[in-house]
Amino acid sequence: GQNIDQPTEMTATEGAIVQINCTYQTSGFNGLFWYQQHAGEAPTFLSYNVLDGLEEKGRFSSFLSRSKGYSYLLLKELQMKDSASYLCAVRRGGSQGNLIFGKGTKLSVKP
Amino acid sequence: EPEVTQTPSHQVTQMGQEVILRCVPISNHLYFYWYRQILGQKVEFLVSFYNNEISEKSEIFDDQFSVERPDGSNFTLKIRSTKLEDSAMYFCAGPGPGTREQFFGPGTRLTVL
Numbered sequence: 058g059q060n061i062d063q064p065t066e067m068t069a070t071e072g073a074i075v076q077i078n079c080t081y082q083t084s085g086f087n088g089l090f091w092y093q094q095h096a097g098e099a100p101t102f103l104s105y106n107v108l109d110g111l112e113e114k115g116r117f118s119s120f121l122s123r124s125k126g127y128s129y130l131l132l133k134e135l136q137m138k139d140s141a142s143y144l145c146a147v148r149r150g151g152s153q154g155n156l157i158f159g160k161g162t163k164l165s166v167k168p
Numbered sequence: 169e170p171e172v173t174q175t176p177s178h179q180v181t182q183m184g185q186e187v188i189l190r191c192v193p194i195s196n197h198l199y200f201y202w203y204r205q206i207l208g209q210k211v212e213f214l215v216s217f218y219n220n221e222i223s224e225k226s227e228i229f230d231d232q233f234s235v236e237r238p239d240g241s242n243f244t245l246k247i248r249s250t251k252l253e254d255s256a257m258y259f260c261a262g263p264g265p266g267t268r269e270q271f272f273g274p275g276t277r278l279t280v281l
Binding site for chain 1: 199201203209210211212213216218224226257259263268269270271272273274275
C-alpha cells in the first residue's frame, strides 16, 4: 500500500527555523515533492528531490534519504506569511507519474 | 511558475446533474492530471492524460467521470451524475516546460446540493 506520514500541526515563532518531516512507504519511487497550500487555495510547488541529499532554494530547503524513506522541509527566517499547510507528495511511476499526497502539516507562525 | 488556468472558479449544481470542469494547461505539454481535495482532507489523484489518452486512473475515477481534450488545448473533466460526496476542489496540474515538477491550477470549487 501507499503510506505518507507527516505531523498534523506545528507551531513556530517568527524569525525561527522549523523542520517538517515526512516519511513514506510506497510501491515505487520517482521523486518527492513539497507544496505549500494556503487555506482555500491551490498547492504551490516548493521543491522536488529525486536523489539523496539537500536541495536549497532561498529560505526553503528539502532533504531526501531514499534508503530511509524520509524527507524534511526546512524553513528558515520564518515569516507570518509562511503560515500554511505543507504537503509532502511522492511520485511513484515514471518521470511524469501522478503524485500521492500526505495529509499535510498545518504550520502556524506566531509573532 | 508556469500557468495553468481553470474555469469556472466555483460551480454549484444539483445532485444528479452533469458538470464539466475546464483546464488550460501549460502549452506544448502532452501530460496533464486531475486531482481533487475534499474540504479538510488530502489531495487525491483522479486521472492522468497523455497524448489524448488516459494513462492512469485511481479508484475514485469511476464510470461517472470522463476526461477529454475537445479542441487540442483545453482539457475537460466531466462528472455525469453528481453526488453530494463529489463536493470538493478539483485541480488540474501539468508539468513545467522541460521539467519534472507538477504545477497546479487555481482549482474549481464544486458544490453539490
